[in-house]
Each structure stands twice: as C-alpha cells, then as structure tokens.
Amino acid sequence: MSDQNIFDRLDKLDRRIYYWLIVIVITWPLISPIGLPITVKPSSRALYDGLTSVQEGDVVLIDIFMSVSTWPECMGGLVVETNTLIDQGAKLVYIGNSVDVSRSWERLKELVPRLETLEYGSDVVFLGYYTGEDAAAAQMAVDMSSIFPADHYGTPIDDLPLMSEANSATDYAMVLFTAEGEVKWIQQWGEPYGVPVAGMGIAMKGSALAPYLASGDIFGLAVGVRGAAELEALAEMPATATKTMDAISSTHLLFVILIILANLPILYNKIKGGS
Amino acid sequence: MILKEGRIVAFVLLFGSFVLYYMFTKMIQQGKAFKIRTLAALEALPEAVGRCAEMGKPIFYMPGIGSSLSLSSGAYILAGITILGRLAGFAAKAGVKLRLFTVTIDAMPLIQETIKNAYAIEGKVEEYSDDDIELIANQSSLVSRYIGAVQREQPAAACLIGYLAYESVVLSEAGNIIGAMQISGTVNLYQIPFLVASTDYTLIMEELFAAAAAVSGDAGAVGPIAAEDVIKFVSLGIMILGIVLAPLGITFLVDLLGL
Amino acid sequence: MSFIKSTAFKYIPVIVFAVIIADYFFAIASLGSVAEILRQFAVVISNIALGLGVISLLRIHGKNVQRRLEGRWQYSIVTVVTFVTVFVLGIINANGDQYTWAFNHVYTTLQQTMYASTGFFIVSSAYRAFRARNIDAALLLIAGCIVVFTNAPIGEVIWSGFPVIGDWLLGPGQLPGYRVLMLIAGFGTIVYAYRVITGNERGFFGGGE
Numbered sequence: 088m089s090d091q092n093i094f095d096r097l098d099k100l101d102r103r104i105y106y107w108l109i110v111i112v113i114t115w116p117l118i119s120p121i122g123l124p125i126t127v128k129p130s131s132r133a134l135y136d137g138l139t140s141v142q143e144g145d146v147v148l149i150d151i152f153m154s155v156s157t158w159p160e161c162m163g164g165l166v167v168e169t170n171t172l173i174d175q176g177a178k179l180v181y182i183g184n185s186v187d188v189s190r191s192w193e194r195l196k197e198l199v200p201r202l203e204t205l206e207y208g209s210d211v212v213f214l215g216y217y218t219g220e221d222a223a224a225a226q227m228a229v230d231m232s233s234i235f236p237a238d239h240y241g242t243p244i245d246d247l248p249l250m251s252e253a254n255s256a257t258d259y260a261m262v263l264f265t266a267e268g269e270v271k272w273i274q275q276w277g278e279p280y281g282v283p284v285a286g287m288g289i290a291m292k293g294s295a296l297a298p299y300l301a302s303g304d305i306f307g308l309a310v311g312v313r314g315a316a317e318l319e320a321l322a323e324m325p326a327t328a329t330k331t332m333d334a335i336s337s338t339h340l341l342f343v344i345l346i347i348l349a350n351l352p353i354l355y356n357k358i359k360g361g362s
Numbered sequence: 363m364i365l366k367e368g369r370i371v372a373f374v375l376l377f378g379s380f381v382l383y384y385m386f387t388k389m390i391q392q393g394k395a396f397k398i399r400t401l402a403a404l405e406a407l408p409e410a411v412g413r414c415a416e417m418g419k420p421i422f423y424m425p426g427i428g429s430s431l432s433l434s435s436g437a438y439i440l441a442g443i444t445i446l447g448r449l450a451g452f453a454a455k456a457g458v459k460l461r462l463f464t465v466t467i468d469a470m471p472l473i474q475e476t477i478k479n480a481y482a483i484e485g486k487v488e489e490y491s492d493d494d495i496e497l498i499a500n501q502s503s504l505v506s507r508y509i510g511a512v513q514r515e516q517p518a519a520a521c522l523i524g525y526l527a528y529e530s531v532v533l534s535e536a537g538n539i540i541g542a543m544q545i546s547g548t549v550n551l552y553q554i555p556f557l558v559a560s561t562d563y564t565l566i567m568e569e570l571f572a573a574a575a576a577v578s579g580d581a582g583a584v585g586p587i588a589a590e591d592v593i594k595f596v597s598l599g600i601m602i603l604g605i606v607l608a609p610l611g612i613t614f615l616v617d618l619l620g621l
Numbered sequence: 622m623s624f625i626k627s628t629a630f631k632y633i634p635v636i637v638f639a640v641i642i643a644d645y646f647f648a649i650a651s652l653g654s655v656a657e658i659l660r661q662f663a664v665v666i667s668n669i670a671l672g673l674g675v676i677s678l679l680r681i682h683g684k685n686v687q688r689r690l691e692g693r694w695q696y697s698i699v700t701v702v703t704f705v706t707v708f709v710l711g712i713i714n715a716n717g718d719q720y721t722w723a724f725n726h727v728y729t730t731l732q733q734t735m736y737a738s739t740g741f742f743i744v745s746s747a748y749r750a751f752r753a754r755n756i757d758a759a760l761l762l763i764a765g766c767i768v769v770f771t772n773a774p775i776g777e778v779i780w781s782g783f784p785v786i787g788d789w790l791l792g793p794g795q796l797p798g799y800r801v802l803m804l805i806a807g808f809g810t811i812v813y814a815y816r817v818i819t820g821n822e823r824g825f826f827g828g829g830e
Contacts, residue, residue, distance in 0.1 A: 102539075102745050109744060123774035126784065155729040156502070156736030187732075189715075190724050218671065220434060222663035229653070233661055240716075270434075290772070291528065295552045297791060298800050313772050336775035342744060343766050346751045350762070353752055366648050373646045376811065383815045429670055437813040440822065467674040470681075493690055497681045499700065502735035514692075528739055535742040538749065549806050551799065556743075559750035568805045571812060582821030586812040593808060 098352040105345055112341045116333035123336055125329070130300055131317035134285050134307025137261065138168060143176030145260035146253040150286075151183035151191050153266035157289050158194065161266045163315035163328030164287040166198045168263060171322055173201050177260070178249055179211045182235070184223075184268055188216050189239060198326075208247045215239030220268075224275040228256035256280040263287075269296060273304045287314055370621045379593055387585030396588035398576040403545050403563035404445070410519035410543050411452040419518035420459035423449060424508065424533060426524020426548065427501050430469040435525035438549045439466055441574035442524030443476055445547070448577045449521060450480030454489065461515070462495045465504050470497060505529045509536045516540050522557070523547040523565065534560035547573065631820045638818045679704065764790055 141147060149168065153161045172179060181192060192213050196202050205211040214235040217223050227234050231254045232244045244250045253259060257280055262272045264286035276282040283306050288296045290311030299305045309318050312335055315328035365373060390396060414421045425442035428435025446462070453460040464473060473495060481490040496511075498504045509532065512520070520537045522530060526548040537544045538560060546557040547565025557564045565573050568590070575583035604615050637659055643649065644656035678700070684690075685697035710720040753759035770776025771787025816822035 100748070102748070105744060105748065106741050109741060123778060125774050126777060128788070154732060156732040158733070187724070187728065190729060193721070217664070218667040219660075219664035220432060220667075222660045222667075226657060226660040226664065229657060233657065234664060291552050294791060294795055294799060298796055298803060301792065301796055311772070332774055336773040338740075339769045339773035340775055342747065342769055345744065345748050346762065346766060349748045349751060350753050353754060364647055364649070366646060369646050376642075379808075379811055380815055383812065384819075387819075429667075432667075437810065467677045468670055470677060496693075497678060499678055499704075502732050505735050505738070528736065531739055531746060532742045535746045538746070549809065551802055551806070554802075556746065560746045567802050568809050571809050580821070582816060582819060586815055590808050590812065594805075597804065 094352040094355040097348050100348075105341075108341055108345075109338060112337040113334045116337050117330065120330060121333045121336070123333060125313070125316050125320050125332055127317045127320055128314075130308040130310070131314050132307075132321065134287075134309050135167075135171070135318060135321040137283065137285055137307045138171040139175065141172060141175045141177045141260055144178065145175075146178045146180060146249070146258060147172055147261050147263060148180050148182065148253075148259050149263045149265065150268055150272065151181060151188050151195075151265050152185055152268040153191060153289075154185045155187050155190055155194075157266045158191070159327075159331065160289045160311050161287050161315065162191070162194065162198070163312070163326055163331075164309050164318050165195060165265055166326065167315070167318040167322045167324060168287075169195065169199045169202065170324060173199075173205065178209075178253070179205075180249065180253060180259075181211070181213045183216055184218070184220065186216060192239070208242070209249055212247050212249050213239045214244075221271045221275060224271040228275050228280060230254060256282050261285065267292065269299060269305065273299060277304055368620060371619050379589070382589040382592055383586040386589040387581050390581035390585050390588075396584055398572050398584065398587060401565065401569055401573050401576065403547060403565045403569070404448075404573045404576060406543075406545055406563045407445075407449050407521075408452050410521070410545060411449070411456050411458050413543055414453075414458040414518040415456040417518040420461050420515055421449070421453060422508075422512065422515075422517045422520040422537075422542075423460060423462045424504075424520075424522045424524070425462070425464055425466065425469070425473070426522075426526050427465050427504065427529065428525045430466055430472070438525040438570060439469055440472075441570050442547070443469060443472055444574040444577050445521075445523050445570075446473065447476045447480050450477040451484060454481045454484035454486045457486075457489075460494060461511070461517070463498060463504060463508050463511070464495070465498050465500055467497060470495070501527065501529055505532050508533050512536045512540060512542070517542050519543040519545070521545045522561070523570065526550055526553050526557070528553075531556045531560065537561075634817045634820075638814065675704075764794075 149165075151165070153165075169179065181195075182188075183191065185191070202211060214231075215238060217227075217234055219226075219234075223234050231250060235244055235250075237243050238247060256276045259276075259282055261283040262276050262285075264272055264284065266287065266289050269284065269286060269288070272282075272284045277284040285305050285307040287309045288311070290313070293310040296305070296308055296310065300308045309315060312328050312331050316332045319325050319329050386396070411421060423446055425446060426435065426439050428439060430436045430439045430443075450460055452458075460477065462473065462477070464470070466473075474492060477495070478487065478490050481487045496507065498507050508529075513536075517537070517540075520533075520542050522533055522544065523546060526546070527550060530546070530548065530550075530553045534544055534546060534557060544561035545563045545565075546561040547570045548554065548557060549567050549570055551567075554564065554566055558566070572587050575587045600615070600619075607613075607615055640652065640655050640659055644652045682697035682700045685694050686701065688694070690697070707720070707723050710717065710723060714720060747765075751758075751762050751765060753762050767783055767787050768790055770779065770783040771791070776783040776787070813822065
C-alpha cells in the first residue's frame with residue numbers, strides 16, 4: 088500500500104471521488120451560468136425550417152413517447168415545437184405511447200400557457216395514451232378513431248371537430264416523434280403515405296437516428312439537450328435546455344479529464360517498460 | 363397491377379427469403395449439418411457458472427425489458443429466454459443458485475417453465491423455486507432492485523441477454539463494481555457500445571438469434587440462420603454493384619430496387 | 622388445451638400474417654377492412670397485456686407477503702399498498718389533486734432519479750473501460766473524446782475542429798456500420814416472422830413442443 092505511486096492510485100481511483108466531482112460540476116453552472124455560445128447543427132436547423140414551413144390550418148401529429156425521466160432531454164424541444172407550430176397557425180394533435188403521457192401533457196401545458204388559449208377540440212386535441220406500437224400506428228394511418236374512440240378526457244372523437252378533418256395519415260402535414268418511436272412513424276406513415284416525419288431523440292439515440300436522417304426518412308432531427316438548446320436558439324426562446332448546456336459543457340470536460348487521468352497509468356507503465 | 367407500386371421487389375425478396383429458409387430447414391432435416399460458429403459468449407456460460415460454483419455465489423440473469431408480445435422487443439426477449447434454458451441446465455448441474463429479474467410479465471410462465479424443465483432434465487427439479495424469479499413492476503424499479511440485489515447477494519456472474527435499454531449501462535456497471543463476470547447480448551443498437559465496454563462477453567445483434575438457435579438446435583431455428591448467410595452475400599453483392607454503378611451514373615439498380 | 626395449442630395456435634399466426642402481408646403488398650380492397658380488424662385486435666391485445674401485468678404483479682407480490690419471503694416481503698407490501706392506493710385514486714378521479722400529487726411528487730421524482738443515476742454509471746464505466754491498452758482502444762478513446770466535445774459547446778471553445786471531426790464521425794463515419802447493423806436486425810426480424818408462421822416459435826404461448 089505505501090509503495091503505491093500516484094499512477095497506481097489513479098488506476099484504482101475510488102469512484103466516489105469522481106461521483107462527487109460530477110455532482111459539483113453539474114451543480115455549479117446551474118447556479119452560476121457561463122453562457123457559452125451554441126452552434127446550431129444542420130439537422131436541428133432542418134427540423135426548425137420544417138416547423139416554420141407549416142401552413143396555417145395544417146394539422147400536425149405529435150407523438151409524446153418520452154417518459155418523465157427524459158423530460159430534461161426532450162421537453163425543451165417539445166416546448167419550442169409547440170410554440171413554433173402555434174405561431175404558424177397549425178392545428179395540433181397530441182398522442183403518447185408512454186404510460187405517463189398525461190403527466191407530460193400537463194407539464195407541456197404549464198410550459199406553454201398558449202396551449203390553453205387555443206380552442207380545445209378545434210385547434211388542439213390531446214388523445215392520450217395508446218398501445219400497440221406498429222399495429223396502432225398502421226391503424227391510425229387508416230382510421231384514427233378506431234384507436235381513439237375518445238380523447239384523454241373521455242370526449243367522444245365525433246364531438247371533436249379537429250378529428251373529423253384529421254382522421255387518417257393523408258390529413259396530416261407532418262408527424263413529430265419525441266424521444267423514441269421513430270421507426271413506426273417512418274414505416275407506417277412516412278413510407279406508405281409520404282407524410283413527412285421528424286422529431287427529437289434522446290442523446291443515446293443520436294447515432295441510431297442518423298441513418299434515417301441521411302436517407303431522408305426523417306427531414307429533421309434534434310438530439311438530446313443540445314438539440315433542444317439549438318431549437319431554443321433558433322426560435323429565440325432560451326429556456327431550460329440552454330441553461331443546461333453549461334452543465335453539459337462542464338460535465339463533458341470533466342469526463343475527458345477523467346479519461347486522460349485514467350490513461351496516465353498505462354502511459355507511465357509503457358514508458359517504464361513494465362506491464 | 364395487383365401488386366402495389368414500389369413493393370414488387372420487396373415482395374420478391376421477402377418470399378425469396380422464406381423459400382431459402384424453408385430449403386435450408388429441409389436440408390437440415392434430411393441430415394445436412396450447418397454449424398453455427400463458436401460464439402464466445404455462449405461458450406462462456408459454463409465458465410460463468412463454474413466461477414459461481416467455486417465462489418459459492420449465485421448467478422444473476424436478466425432477460426431484458428419490454429413485452430414478449432411486442433414487435434420491437436418480443437423476439438429478443440424470447441431469444442434471451444432460450445439461452446436462459448441452457449444456463450439453467452448448467453446451473454442445475456453445478457448446484458449454483460440462479461436468480462432471475464424480469465419486468466416481462468407475459469413471459470413469466472415461459473421463464474418458469476424453461477428453468478423448471480432445465481432443472482428436471484438434470485434431475486434436480488426439487489431445487490427449483492419460483493422465489494428465485496423476481497417480477498418487478500417496471501424498468502426503473504428493476505434497476506434499483508437489481509443494483510440492491512447485486513450489492514447484497516454479490517453474484518459471481520451475471521447475464522444480461524435480451525432486449526436492453528438504458529438499464530444496460532447501470533446493471534452492467536453494478537456487476538463490475540463487485541467484480542462479477544458478465545455476459546450480455548442485445549439487438550438494441552445504441553446499447554451495444556455500453557455493453558461491449560462494460561461486460562466480458564457480448565452477443566451483438568444477430569448473434570443473439572444465432573445463440574438461441576445454437577442452444578435450441580432444432581432445424582427450424584438453425585436453418586434460417588444458415589440461409590441468412592446466403593441472403594447476406596446477396597445483399598453484399600447488391601451493395602458492391604451499387605457502389606460500382608453509382609459513380610458511373612447508372613441508375614438501373616436503384617430503379618430496379620424501387621419497383 | 623393441447624388441441625388448441627397444437628392446431629388453432631399453429632394456424633392463427635399464419636392467417637394473420639397472410640392477411641396483413643397481403644394487405645401491404647396487394648391492392649385488394651376487401652382485404653383492407655379485414656386487415657384493419659386484425660390491427661385493432663393487436664391493439665386490444667396490447668391493452669389486455671397491461672391488465673394481465675397488473676394481475677400477475679399483484680399475485681406474485683401477494684404471495685411474497687403471504688409467505689413472508691425473507692428479505693422481500695416488506696417491499697412486496699409497499700408495492701401492493703402503493704399500487705392499490707394509486708389505482709383507487711385513479712379510479713375515483715384520474716385528474717384529481719391526490720392522483721396528480723402522487724404522479725408529480727412520487728412517480729416523477731423517482732423516475733427522474735433512476736434515469737439520472739445512469740450518468741454516474743456511464744462515467745464509472747468509461748473510467749474503467751476507456752483505456753488505450755492497444756491501438757483499437759486508443760482509436761476508440763480518441764473518437765469518443767472528439768464526439769464528447771462535439772456535443773458540448775466548450776468543445777468549440779477549446780478547438781474549432783472538434784465539431785467538424787465529430788460531425789463527420791457521427792455522420793459518414795459511423796453510418797455504414799450502423800446501416801449494416803440495422804440491415805442485420807431486419808433480417809433477424811424476418812427470420813422471427815418465418816419461425817412464427819411455420820410454428821417453430823412457441824415462446825409466446827408458453828413454450829413446449
């Protein structure tokens with residue numbers, strides 16, 4: 088033990104040390120923001136351009152697949168999407184494949200007070216939770232009312248004027264996915280009916296979504312907190328995602344420093360000529 | 363035209379694949395042997411059980427999350443359960459306690475039957491207990507339950523094979539903290555890097571199906587896996603042809619595939 | 622039951638598959654309505670699975686409590702009591718204050734906590750795994766660090782080249798490999814479909830021969 092040098096200690100660094108470092112570097116920028124500039128990626132810009140190309144009266148379907156655990160990554164972007172689409176005069180239909188979608192909807196209403204100013208049933212509808220994934224998406228493309236005989240609040244779908252004009256895929260100007268579930272929209276709405284698909288993914292899914300973007304299956308993509316922050320920058324609505332980016336910067340910097348430290352013992356051993 | 367536009371080639375390829383699967387299955391039934399290459403993760407199962415037997419510790423198994431009825435996760439969970447059968451056989455033989463954690467409620471009867479059968483084949487059905495199979499409400503609860511169980515019971519080995527999402531990082535690292543040997547496998551693309559970095563052996567993508575086929579050994583499982591090699595070669599050929607033709611501005615292949 | 626398993630279960634997947642596939646590939650008007658009904662069945666079955674899940678959960682945890690299963694029965698009590706409480710609140714009024722409180726202040730908080738713990742485990746895993754023991758590992762390490770700096774605004778501040786290289790890595794750099802993996806996943810799904818319609822995949826109705 089006493090003949091352990093610094094490199095041996097670095098090799099077996101107690102994980103509690105860097106857990107505490109993570110807590111500090113996440114918390115500090117949230118308390119005292121730095122305000123580093125954010126460069127917008129082409130994929131986020133394409134998504135935003137798609138949102139701003141929506142015409143007044145167009146109906147947009149938004150699938151809130153995120154659960155409450157992915158709010159930090161995706162809620163900011165969803166807020167921007169909603170605000171932008173309201174500015175464009177679009178009509179919005181919200182659904183969700185996550186069991187806590189009603190919670191996400193309530194949270195969205197808190198963050199976008201303008202949703203309450205829209206006429207429910209004519210300009211915005213929240214249909215609620217659905218299950219069945221691909222089968223449900225395929226059936227919705229043909230007849231939404233067969234999956235949603237009523238909205239989340241129990242109002243029969245026939246009593247919602249918006250749903251009478253937006254009952255199948257061809258009635259929608261675009262589908263926006265949130266966090267996950269992009270494959271079913273691409274396969275069941277995008278490919279057969281040509282409905283434009285775009286959305287946001289959690290950071291983990293960035294690489295998985297890139298092929299769909301490259302092939303044109305989705306026209307725009309915002310990934311993770313960074314994507315949400317980019318949308319906020321484009322819409323000039325800085326909010327939580329923008330504030331979080333400083334914490335992202337500090338944490339990522341710490342991450343790289345830790346990796347460099349973790350490799351110092353290997354470098355030291357190589358120089359020493361040992362194993 | 364009775365076939366919908368843009369789906370002719372897809373139809374031909376799909377049913378061509380089925381014909382190939384059928385042919386290869388028949389060939390196996392008639393005695394031709396197709397050997398699935400050695401999969402390190404599968405070969406490591408007895409090693410994992412042996413480690414547990416030496417250390418007197420249990421082995422943990424998690425067959426993934428989601429529903430076995432779901433299109434996105436069902437096939438992989440079922441493949442994970444097939445591999446579980448082999449592991450259960452090794453565990454029964456070695457007298458190692460097998461602890462299973464799952465959120466897949468609809469697969470519970472299958473999981474119980476699979477493990478019980480494995481124990482029965484080894485003549486140790488009395489050592490099987492439903493109590494060793496824990497059903498947990500959801501993904502997040504699974505994470506906290508599994509981490510706690512790992513810390514308390516200190517398994518010498520753990521297997522995370524099936525449909526894995528974000529919990530793959532947490533569960534594999536929980537095993538690493540106590541120094542457990544870990545075998546993983548999933549088809550979930552964006553979890554594979556985490557598993558490769560965190561576990562000792564990983565079944566990547568189709569290796570999960572191949573492993574399940576190797577374990578079950580029946581012609582209906584091995585035949586399609588063997589036929590897929592032909593399909594992969596055909597796909598590779600199409601890709602190479604496309605790479606050659608595209609810079610020359612020849613679009614007949616693209617037009618053909620778009621029929 | 623064995624007649625149902627051996628005969629009916631064997632042919633139901635074939636019929637469903639044939640109808641859905643035919644509806645996808647062939648322009649036959651009458652098939653569309655049959656396919657619609659089957660899709661609705663699929664959605665209904667998914668919903669039934671939720672109810673099945675509830676029953677199984679209560680049964681198993683109830684048994685744990687009844688048998689005082691060592692180390693677990695206390696947590697099973699918590700599970701059952703929590704379930705019943707939230708269920709009753711939801712039945713009374715799913716938009717009510719108490720139900721919303723339980724969702725907002727218990728469920729949401731716990732979910733976000735568990736997901737947030739992933740970050741710590743990723744760093745822990747990376748500290749252990751991102752070691753340049755050989756040339757492959759070194760390349761992985763360098764690529765990883767570049768991508769990390771691509772995602773964070775501080776990367777551009779440190780060096781303007783990080784986003785350029787990182788975007789290439791996330792785009793053309795990894796796309797070919799990812800597409801191959803996606804293709805293979807697709808092949809695997811087709812194999813699974815074949816096994817289901819030929820009756821070789823019996824996992825989803827309890828196993829057995």
